[in-house]
Amino acid sequence: MIIAIDGPAASGKGTLAKRLAAHYGFRHLDTGVIYRAVAHALLTTGVDLKDEARAAQVALTLDSATFDNPALKSQTVGSAASVVSALPKVREALVAFQRQFASQPPGAVLDGRDIGTVICPDAAVKIYVVADPRIRAQRRTLEALSRGEPADEAAVLADILARDERDQNRPIAPLKQAPDAILLDNSHLDIESGVRAAIDIVEAVRAGRQRV
Template sequence: MIIAIDGPAASGKGTLARRLAERYRLKHLDSGVLYRAVAQRMIDLGLDLADPAAAAKAAREIDPARFDDPALRSRRTGEGASIVSAVPEVRAALLDFQRRFAAEPPGAVIDGRDIGTVICPDADVKLFVIASPEERARRRALELTRAGEPVDEAAILLDIRARDERDMNRATAPLKPAEDAIRIDTTTLDADAAFDAAVSIIERRMAERPAGADAALRANA
């Protein structure tokens, strides 16, 4: 069972993905961490984030053991991730990693920006999570405040709009919903309401599948 969740920054897709993975006892991968790891490695080495060759090399050398590094969650690293994720060579280097992760039993919940369209186009369930830029800026500001970082919500909003523009208009794997993805707008939803909406969608999809196809998943839920 593969659940693909796409959406822009701070839309709530990461929190939702973690909760769904726990409910259905599936593995979880935040694909954004991969790009943050690439950006962080380049920052650590003092490399130009806009250098495609250096970015591709960093992508081939990322260390999964560092995915929990708090530095990956900094605003600077997030901005860097948006830059390196637009490099085709970086996306190609990380494609196999993500597909292998998804293919391992019992399945996975993966969130990102091109999961349902490129990484797992045959995913069993595809969700596209959105929220207004203003609400996403508010959430990111709150997250940074809790992390003890200085906050300028107006600047965060500008950054979110700029990232959306890059993500939606890049030549390789732009951010867009898969044709068969179901949208969830979390602008006015808290985490519990978004989770309930997603579970309802997944359960409905499971009910539409052939008898026995999701027996293992139902046993885990």
């Protein structure tokens, strides 16, 4: 069983996905980390983020052991990842990785921005998680401050809006809700309420399919 979690960054989808995976005993993949890892590698080596050939080469040689690097969570890397993710050859290189992960038993929960539309269009359950941009900015700012990083909420909000605009309008795999995805507005839900709402959605979909 594959559960696809999509939506804008800092909407809470990452936490929901991780908790859903733990609840059902499934494997979890934050696909945004993959693009962040590519972006971080390019930044640390001084390669132009729009150098598609070099970026694709990095994507093909990613080491999953680097996905836990705290540096990948920085705002700088996040913004760079949004640029890198728009490169067709990079996306092509990483699609196979994501699909292979999703196909492994006993099941998987993948979260990103094109899981239900491109990576796993046949996922059993698709949830599109959103939150008010201002709330997302507050969350992202608090996360940065908790890591000891300086953060200006107004600047974070501007970056979030710019990333959304870029991701929603990119020609390859734009950020959008799949027609059969269920919308979950996480603006005013705490972690536990959000997870419970997501589990309820999964169970409702499963029950509906069992009745067919």
